[in-house]
Amino acid sequence: MTDRPEWTQLTDLASRRCGGTVMWASDELFAEKENLVNPWPPRHQPETFGPKGQLYDGWETRRHREPGDDQAILRLGVPGAIAGVVVDTAFFKGNYPPFVSVEACALPGYPSAAEVAAAGWDTLVAHAPVAGHAENVFAVDSPRRYTHVRLTMHPDGGIARLRVHGEPIPDPAMLEPDALDLAALENGAAVTACSDMFYSSPGNLLAPGLAANQAEGWETARRRDGGNDWVVVRLAGSGIVRFAELDTSNLRGNAPGWASLSGSVDGETWFELLPKTRLQPDTRHRFAVPEQREASHVRLDIYPDGGLARLRLFGGLTERGRKEIAERFSAAS
Numbered sequence: 001m002t003d004r005p006e007w008t009q010l011t012d013l014a015s016r017r018c019g020g021t022v023m024w025a026s027d028e029l030f031a032e033k034e035n036l037v038n039p040w041p042p043r044h045q046p047e048t049f050g051p052k053g054q055l056y057d058g059w060e061t062r063r064h065r066e067p068g069d070d071q072a073i074l075r076l077g078v079p080g081a082i083a084g085v086v087v088d089t090a091f092f093k094g095n096y097p098p099f100v101s102v103e104a105c106a107l108p109g110y111p112s113a114a115e116v117a118a119a120g121w122d123t124l125v126a127h128a129p130v131a132g133h134a135e136n137v138f139a140v141d142s143p144r145r146y147t148h149v150r151l152t153m154h155p156d157g158g159i160a161r162l163r164v165h166g167e168p169i170p171d172p173a174m175l176e177p178d179a180l181d182l183a184a185l186e187n188g189a190a191v192t193a194c195s196d197m198f199y200s201s202p203g204n205l206l207a208p209g210l211a212a213n214q215a216e217g218w219e220t221a222r223r224r225d226g227g228n229d230w231v232v233v234r235l236a237g238s239g240i241v242r243f244a245e246l247d248t249s250n251l252r253g254n255a256p257g258w259a260s261l262s263g264s265v266d267g268e269t270w271f272e273l274l275p276k277t278r279l280q281p282d283t284r285h286r287f288a289v290p291e292q293r294e295a296s297h298v299r300l301d302i303y304p305d306g307g308l309a310r311l312r313l314f315g316g317l318t319e320r321g322r323k324e325i326a327e328r329f330s331a332a333s
Contacts, residue, residue: 005137007083007165009201011185014149014164015039017207017216018077018185022059023148024113025072030060031158033072036151042090042160058092060158070097070153073116077208078168078186079106079147081332085125086163087136087151096132097153101125102162104146106333116148127154145169145332170236172326175317180236183298183313184208187236188325192267192297194231196220199307202231205300211309214250219307229256230301232267233311237321238296244274245312246300247284255281256302263295270299294318 014020017039025033036059043057061070089096103121130136183189185206194202198221211217220229248255261274
């Protein structure tokens with residue numbers, strides 16, 4: 001698609017890259033349910049047949065001969081408020097479902113698939129028509145925090161991906177306010193602005209775990225104007241950054257030469273956290289932050305261009321930050 005809604009730039013809460021999983025499906029005879037949360041774009045190799053038919057990078061069920069629908073239950077890798085879903089039927093042209101519905105629920109802890117199935121569900125997308133070999137985009141209007149999603153095909157067929165875009169909302173009871181990564185996506189941090197995202201999204205900087213390859217970080221185009229690239233991160237909550245990790249793993253010929261960090265309490269006026277510091281390619285750098293002041297936003301400047309795999313900002317929440325996280329969780333519960 002060309003004109004994608006702005007919310008599709010938000011985190012895919014269901015992505016395997018964030019720890020999402022498909023817990024259960026009513027049927028997966030032709031293609032595995034786990035493909036629904038693959039982070040890469042759907043792939044297709046024509047005329048690659050296995051014992052059950054054409055191999056698909058998606059979820060595909062057998063043809064129904066009796067009434068009924070097929071369903072899959074997903075546990076979100078990062079619980080949060082859902083802004084919209086994308087039901088991608090890429091390469092399913094004669095075998096996509098004519099209609100789908102999407103529901104969500106919020107449960108504590110780590111319930112089984114049977115326990116999740118028995119929960120009370122909120123409807124996010126109600127029995128909507130979908131097109132084959134297309135990204136079917138559905139906005140969601142709900143402020144609630146969800147942990148699980150149920151996808152229903154009416155009645156059967158194949159879907160390549162289910163993208164669940166939204167804002168992560170952490171449970172304050174699961175955070176240590178004096179020692180946490182203030183830039184972690186799963187703790188509620190988010191990218192609010194950047195100079196360039198030609199090769200990959202700056203949101204990757206905040207993703208859980210290590211980047212498996214160059215594409216799982218943030219990389220800009222080559223600059224020819226004498227300037228430098230930058231990204232602004234809204235922290236999980238207002239806090240004090242004590243240590244910064246600037247990870248250039250997998251970036252060998254395109255790592256920045258230098259980087260600096262600035263802090264802000266309003267996202268507009270900036271003060272220095274880490275001065276312009278030399279970086280090495282394919283290296284996890286850790287620096288003590290000399291200027292430990294309260295900040296709600298941090299700006300990363302790279303010189304002149306290139307990319308980073310991850311940005312970690314270790315520190316603690318201030319009283320203001322603790323209140324922000326608690327209020328965000330309470331409003332979505």
